[in-house]
Amino acid sequence: MPVSRHLIALSAAACLAAGLAAAPATAEPRPRTLAELAEKHHKYFGSATDNPEFTDAAYLKLLGGEFGQTTPGNAMKWETTEPRRGVFDFTAAEEVMAFAKAHHQKVRGHTLVWHNQLPAWLTGRSWTAGELRAVLKNHIQTEVRHFKGRVIHWDVVNEAFNEDGTYRESLFYKTLGPGYIADALRWAHEVDPHAKLYLNDYNVDGVNAKSDAYYKLIKQLKADGVPVEGFGLQGHLALQYGFPAGVQENIQRFADLGVEVAVTELDIRVNLPATPEKLATQAAWYADYVKACLVVRKCVGVTIWDYTDKYSWIPSVFPGEGAALPYDENLTPKPAYHAIRKVLGG
């Protein structure tokens, strides 16, 4: 053997003996996922999902790989889970639950009482207060019992207030009065005392008339011993309206009331086309919102309302707007993704 080859062989043998030769020199450590980065702050970082997306393998790889929590975007809503009175169907929700379990993801339950996506059998006739109470109690308790021990939070009542802080005139409010909220929380708690019970709404990110209404309500519910344990800030923002004032202050005041806070449906839409300038502003907003949660101990996590523009709800509801999520339609990370990583310490 020539001397040089002999030396290489000898040094390779020495490395092997020292246990150093296994990793090739080019190997880089795997970058931490958003879930792992958030965990270091004792928070989760999650994404909503929806059943039609479960045929998209590339989508699922990222959903399962990057996120530590998921929320079914539609599968747990009343029209899906109780399509006929007293007949429950959890098939779609179980599909999401199975995926979450396989990927060690926490699940937020969304949502038990909402004025939207109700089945026709419920909205198509009038009810006496007694009848509707029985229907509501049965719906809540059957669904909560079904998922008992498997969801960390329930959005028990979703979107109960108008922008000016008055109660939304939903079927439940009109028939049962404002007490339906306390009843719903109590009924859910009876069945699963370990799931944290949330009220959840949009346009409550900062301090305003609507978040003031929740502040007053939650204070009263707690004084009355009603099991309310969390407040969800949906966080559907739009660049044209400006970043809401006082997000951190708002999160902190709810924490000080003794409830935890979660950012439950974050997305930040822009008027299309999305220019590099708009995406840079969007990235800064994502970072600022996530940071507001990070600095408050009782803010437990952030969920984005799906993670890719490919499956965002925005374009169908706000024509001409979109590009609201941290990954584009080709599942490529946008500036917002990198800004979130950075603020999480990645």
Ligand code: G3I
């Ligand atoms: O299920 C039907 C399907 O049978 C039909 O073929 C199809 C045709 O359009 O529509 C399907 O229903 C759609 C449903 O999502 C399920 O995919 C509805 O049209 C569509 O309006 C509905 O949108 C959902 C929206 O809530 C409805 O309120 C979005 O996916 C969902 O992301 C969105 O989520 C809400 C949160 O629950 C509460 N906060 C606001 C947030 C955004 O609106």
